[in-house]
Amino acid sequence: MQEAATLNAFEGFPPEWRERWSAAHGRIDHAGYGDLVASAYRRAGPSLAMHAGPAFAVELASAISMVAIRSGRLAASLVPQAALLAARRFDATAMRAWAAAVEDVARRAPEAALPLLENTGRLVTALHAADFIAFVRMGLHLSGGNVDRRRAFFALESGEAIRLVEGRSADGGLAEWRHGLGLYLSALWGIAPPIAEAPPDAPEQMRRRPGFGGGGVRLPAVFAGFEADEAKLLYRAAVAHIGAHHRFTRTKFAAVGLKPLQIALVSLVEDARIETLAARTMPGLASLWRRFHVARPDGPPIAIALMARLSRALAQPDYADPHGWVEKGRTLFAEAIADNIGDQQLSRRIGGLLGNDIGQMRLQFDAKAYIVQPAYRDDSMGIWDFDADESQAPIEIEAMLEGARIEQHAGDDGRREEGDDGETATGRLSEARDDDGLLVARYPEYDHVIGRYRPDWCRVREMPGQIGSARSATALSEVRSDLVDRLSALIRASRISRQQRVRGQTEGEFLDMDASIAAMIARRTGEVPDTRIYGRYERRSRDMSVLVLIDASRSTAESVHGSESSVLEMERLSTALLGRAMSAVGDPFAIAAFCSNGREDVRYTRIKDFSHSLDGFAFARLAGIAGEYSTRLGAVIRHAANDLRRQRSHRRLLLIVTDGEPSDVDVDDRHYLVEDARMAVHELGRDGIDTFCVALDSEAESYASRIFGPRGAISINSIDRLDKLLPAVYMKLRS
Structure with missing residues (x-):
């Protein structure tokens, strides 16, 4: 033993x-x-x-x-x-x-x-x-x-x-397929709303089913119980269904006076109606959706089970069900769509009739436990109007109303997404306001340790800023006019624009066909042909918008190498000189400053917007910038990019003036904010926005080359070197 x-x-x-x-x-x-x-x-x-x-x-x-x-x-x-x-x-x-x-x-x-x-x-x-x-x-x-x-x-x-x-489910999930789903939705329906995960603290119904509203789409992080390939098809079925709602559910149904059961049944019939319409133009969608209808005709005669069987009956013509209520629903639906499938109110009428029948059969409907079937269908909150006073909504569906309040977010992979109104969704750009009444936006942040974005991680607040003294403002508007003239001449000489065809040249890059034909006709008629039969491509103007972003953190109080001036003083002066030069030649530009005090308090101050002139008030705000707090660079890069995206220039440039050391009070990893800023620069590059850094040479360690690349940054320690800066910028933009 x-x-x-x-x-x-x-x-x-x-x-x-x-x-x-x-x-x-x-x-x-x-x-x-x-x-x-x-x-x-x-x-x-x-x-x-x-x-x-x-x-x-x-x-x-x-x-x-x-x-x-x-x-x-x-x-x-x-x-x-x-x-x-x-x-x-x-x-x-x-x-x-x-x-x-x-x-x-x-x-x-x-x-x-x-x-x-x-x-x-x-x-x-x-x-x-x-x-x-x-x-x-x-x-x-x-x-x-x-x-x-x-x-x-x-x-x-x-x-x-x-x-x-x-x-990050081992069997695949939304994080893996989010970008592809956005492309799929755009290809099917021509829309590109932001796609977000259901909040982890949301009710179970929200976390298990898709939803939409407020310009966004919400999807479960994973569909439990589905293998990787099947889950991918399920996600596609879900976004295809939501796109069909976007196309065919033209107005929201009024929920006033309806019980939860009636809302659920009207939603069920509307789901079938929009899918029928979608399948008429894209028949493949019908087979995609049908594979997920698994209700059986021998299920228990309870309200939720009968509703799943009705969903299958309306989607699958060859499905036979012995229950009279299911067959009645199929008959009513077939008659209504044959008469006028475009009438959205048919869903309201049929849903009301079927709801009355459920009541007559004394079948119980538990709205708190109800989860829409099949799994790809959304929770339907996006097609209902619960009135301005949502406190009057039935308590059973109150927890699910969040599904209709999705705001625009960034994808975990940091790509730009757009809603129906064309506004960017790189961050959450709702008109939310904090306790101080300041405009707030939320942005993701890249964590290089885990190799993923943290969604909605940073809050950017737009601060009114301070007004500097009249003497300081006047000095900024008048000092070093000689350097302003040199900078203006450099800007005028630049050719940052779309290439134009210049015809009628004696030599060039291509044949001018009209001139060539005219020369051939002249030759055959015995006349002397014009030899200017070539053309070439030239840039004859400038077409560029610039946003100058100034680091206003505490570290800018340090002195510039070899100078008695602080980094902040040089930032103010260099920005004023560049602004005066660009204003003199009429180029659109904006100026903003930033600092941060933790991820929930990233501060952004507008000095001059694109639509405003560089006047005395702008110089006063520039003079009033004071160095305080820290430098969370990635969040403000993403925030500033939203202004540049709205510009219709050929080239758009974010010019960052800093001491080159990202840091913040809640971050102890010296590489964390550097890598996030580097990812933010890559994001802007994918959107066609150029970035360039003017790293003022201070005691702070500079990470500019790591963030912006070896050709994306220049270090200067004297205002007189500004005329060396512009050629470096223009060389980058023309490459």
């Missing part, structure tokens, strides 16, 4: 590993961690050896010791079972990384080890090995030393943790 038990204890261990296994669990047995920890390791060891290899089973003793010492016995007792769960998903190399991550959490965030181990099953099911490591790094990096925040993250109680887990 004892011999059998001994053999079982070594199962999975080759003979050469048995002695090392005995030594490993012997150390845990005698370490004083208690029998709970020791017995958990002894029981799991053989299975770990079979799944992850004997070497890993032996090495796990180190992780158990670290967790026991730093996080306690209970957490240590969970390590072997958590390792078994991970070993069923990860290979041997990934398992070593998993154990190292657990040790790292125990070492740096002892309070987080227990919730991490408790949630290992869910994490390894949803995440690939690399994503699991990224999840751990993000939790440690995000917390900033806040114990409660760390524990909530690893306990999957924070919205960001839930979004990361649900959005």
Whole structure:
């Protein structure tokens, strides 16, 4: 008996590993961690050896010791079972990384080890090995030393943790396909609304079903229970259905006086109507949608089940259902669409009749538990008008009204998206206002540690700014006129515009066909032909808009190398000189300043807009800029880009004047804001907006070349070098 038990204890261990296994669990047995920890390791060891290899089973003793010492016995007792769960998903190399991550959490965030181990099953099911490591790094990096925040993250109680887990499902999810879905929706229906995940703290109905409203589309982070290929088709079916609503549901239905059951039934019939219309022009959509109708005719005769069966009956002509209510709905629908399928009110009439029948049958409808079937259909909140006083809406659907309030967001991949009105959705640009009455926009931020964007991470507030003294404003408007003249001459000489064809040249890049034909006719008639039969491409004017963005952070109080002037003083003066030069030649330009005090307080001050002149008031605001707080560069780059996107110039330039050191009070990773700013520059490049940095040479370490590229930045330490700046900018723009 004892011999059998001994053999079982070594199962999975080759003979050469048995002695090392005995030594490993012997150390845990005698370490004083208690029998709970020791017995958990002894029981799991053989299975770990079979799944992850004997070497890993032996090495796990180190992780158990670290967790026991730093996080306690209970957490240590969970390590072997958590390792078994991970070993069923990860290979041997990934398992070593998993154990190292657990040790790292125990070492740096002892309070987080227990919730991490408790949630290992869910994490390894949803995440690939690399994503699991990224999840751990993000939790440690995000917390900033806040114990409660760390524990909530690893306990999957924070919205960001839930979004990361649900959005990076190993079986595929919205994070993987968001961009492709936007292209698919645009190709089908010619619209490009922003696509966002359902908020992690939203009601379950919202998180499990698509929705739309307010110019945006909301989709679940994942469709649970669907394999990768099927889930991708399900997402396509969902956005195709929402696009059909956009095209064919012309007005919202009035919800006043209707019960939740009637709203659900009218929505069901309207879903069938718009899909029928869509399939008439794109028949392939019908087969895409039908594959997800799985209701069976032998289901229980309850209201929710009958509604799913009716949905299938209206979508699939060959589906037979024995229930009279389902067949009545099919007959009413067939008659109505044959008469006038374009009449949206037919859905209201049929839904009302069918709702009365449900009431006559005494069937209960639980609106709180109702989830639209099939899975690709939206929650229908986007097609209903619940009146201005939403407090009068039925309490059963009150929690679902958020589906009709989606605001514009950026995609997790940072690409520009547009709503129906053509406004950019790179950030949330709603007319939201904070307690001080200031315009607010939210933007994503790129986290280089996890390789993903954090949606809606930064809040930009537009501040009114301060007014400088009249003497300072006058000085900025009058000083160094000689340099302004030189800069104006450089700008006039530039040719940043669309190329134009210049015809009638004696030599050139192409034949001027009209002149060539005229010359040939003249030659054949005995006349002397005109030899100016060529043409070439030239830029004969300028067509460029410039936004000058000034760093107004505390670090700009430092002195410029070799000068008694501060960085901020040189910024004011160089911006004034550039502005006066551009104003003299009539080029459109704007000026703004920025600083930040954490991600929720990024401040943006407009000095001069494109539509305003460079007057005394603009100089006074420029003189009033004071260096304070920090430099969160990526968020203000994205915010300033929104103004440039509205310009219709051939080239659009964001010219940033800074000391080149991004930083903020809530960031301790020196590379974090640098990488986010670099990604923001790439985003602008994809939108056809050029960026250039004037890095004023100060004591601060400059990251300009990393952010803007070697040809996208120039360092100067004297105002007299401004006339060297413009050729560098124009060379970049003409390349």
